[in-house]
Amino acid sequence: MPIDTATVTTNPAQGRPSTTRLMAYLLLAGLLMLLDQRGQFIPRFRAFAESLVAPVYRVASAPVEAVRGVSTYGRSYRSVVAQNQAQREQLLTQAGQMQRLAALEEENQRLRDLLQATAGRDVAFRFAELVQVSLDPYAHQVLIDRGAVDGVFEGQAVIDGQGVMGQVESVTGGQARVRLISDPEHAIPVQILRTGQRTVAMGTGESQRLSLPNLPLQSDVREGDVLVTSGLGERFPSGFPVAEVSRVDRDTGEAFMNVDARPLAALDRGREVLLVLLADAGADTPVGSGADDEAAHDPAQGETPP
Amino acid sequence: MSRPRDRAGLLVAALAVAMLLTLIPLPGWLEPLRPYWVGLVLIYWTMEVPEPVSLGTAFVVGLVLDLLTVSLMGLHAFSLVVLVYLVRRFRARMRFFPPWQQALAVLALLVNDRIILLWAITLLGEPLPTWRYWLAPLVGTALWPWIFLGLDHLRLARRQADRH
Known part of the structure; x- marks a missing residue:
């Protein structure tokens, strides 16, 4: 990065920075934002630089952890027994x-x-906790306290007690970053549990709402229907609950309905999560196409992250 | 030559504290009130210190903040470059404002920053934020006198220590 230390030392205090310089920096920042938004180059740089900033997260989360530790000790025997x-x-x-x-x-x-x-999947879980730091709310990401040393890999599915939370975006030694399903850039292949119909649930940026934009007007969907992962796309194993349909609007004047769903996982207030380990993926490939069973083993061969 | 470097040390320390304050989790209802700590420190430093912050420094500080908060890379860099540019542009006037007028200027800077962020998040396809979004600049303005006095005090203490 160009640091124009020259300005600091040579410019007199009253000197106004030139507009050209301002424009140059703003253009550069704009270019970075564009690259990051498109997922070019920047995610790789970020993943590299992340291992450098991991200790900062530890320092920042220390006070909260301390408070939490004290309050755990302070609880009465009776409440613990209950x-x-x-x-x-x-x-x-x-x-x-x-x-x-x-x-x-x-x-x-x-x-x-x-x-x-194909053979059914065998799923195992690994416990992880959220690192208590406050990231940009518009990033729709959380940090967990397990990383490469615990076998966390990119693209791994992350759930909590109620449903799917998201997928691992990047991994450092002892931490991993998880992209939540509420990210407007995120889409998760789902299936309506009652009817088996497959569709895609897109994030909207709100932690309480996903949208299902691809359901044709005549499809059978009601409020309260549970959406589970369909296993298509080979990122999320099938059968995990994702969301509950909260609003169905057929009056759109178009070929598709407006359907909203409320995520079942506590996206904005969870503390503990589970990492999904697949012993044997590929249970969800349609009957007779067991040939690509092997391919599903390797998470790197799944689709590119959104 | 050693004195400016010492002051740079104080700036780095102040920025580090500001970044930690940005990362520390708050209860949900307090979260939208979190002031723009790094912005406030840079406003002070640009306005009061004889060797003000350069646009390049603001840019790099912004990138570090983007990295830490996992924001879109370049977002805070953009916002801090604009902030520092505006303060330097109006530095001569802002320095001699009476305190309440200076606080108003800080409020204007922080609101301007929120407008930039709003523009960015609408481009990202996020839903429009609620009215609470606009509370953070008010909190920042309320904290401004304390940040001003605190950093002034630290700088003077440092200068006196240098003299002895």
Whole structure:
């Protein structure tokens, strides 16, 4: 970067900077913004420079972590016991549900075998926490405290307890940056759970609204329908809940409806997330096209990030 | 030669603190009120220090801020270059304003900055921000006297330490 130290030392204090110089810098900044927006060159530079600024995030998040630590110690024994009890009950209920799910999964696999479809996916999760720093709200990104050393890779899907949050955009040694599904640049392939219809959910910039611009007028969609990942695009494994349809407007005068959906994940207030690990991807390729099963293993071969 | 470099050290320290204050998370309802810390420090430095900030320095500081906050690369660089240019353009007048008038000038600078940001985010296809978006310049103006006095104090203390 050109630093014109000459101005600092030689220009007298009263000197006004020239308009030419102003224009040059503004043009340069504009050019950078354009390149970054198009995803050319800048993301690579950013990824490189990011490992340098990672310690800054640690310093910035330290006060909040400290406050949080103190407040954890300060909680009464009784409230901890009560919380523990509630969580054990929740765990038991969910374990019961899981047992049924395991049986269903087995049955599903047998049916798939009968159809000679591809093998079902085996999904594992890794826990991660958000780094408590405040990034530009218009960047629609969050930092998590796991990075390359924990096996995080670019394009990895990130979910929370309720639904899909986003995908890993860049990875440094101990941290990773996650692009949220609310980013206007982001699109996630989804499926309406009730009907199986496939479409795409686009971010709108609001944390409480996704938009589904590609649904034809005659499609069957209602308020309250749950959208799950369809697995197309090979970025997000299939079957994870994404959003709930919150508004259906057929009165558009065009061939497509206006459909909005509310993300199920706590995009703007979450603290803990799960990184999705795929042991065996490709379960979602249509029947009979198991040949590209191998390709789905490699996240780098998926589509380019939006 | 050592004295300007010392002052540059103070500027770097002030900017580092300002950037940390920018990154520290706030509860959701306070988030839109966060003042433009880095902008305020640069306004002070450009206005009061005999060797003001050059446009190039403003540009680089902006790039660092873009990198830290994961903004669109060049956005803060743009905003800070405009800010520093305006302060230097009107420096002679702003320095001799009475305090309340100076605060008004700072408010105008901060609002102007918000307008630049608004222009950028509409180009990005973001939804228009709510009215809270315009509160941050007011908070910045309210904090201005304290930043002014605080940095003045630090600079004078540094100068006296140099003399002894």
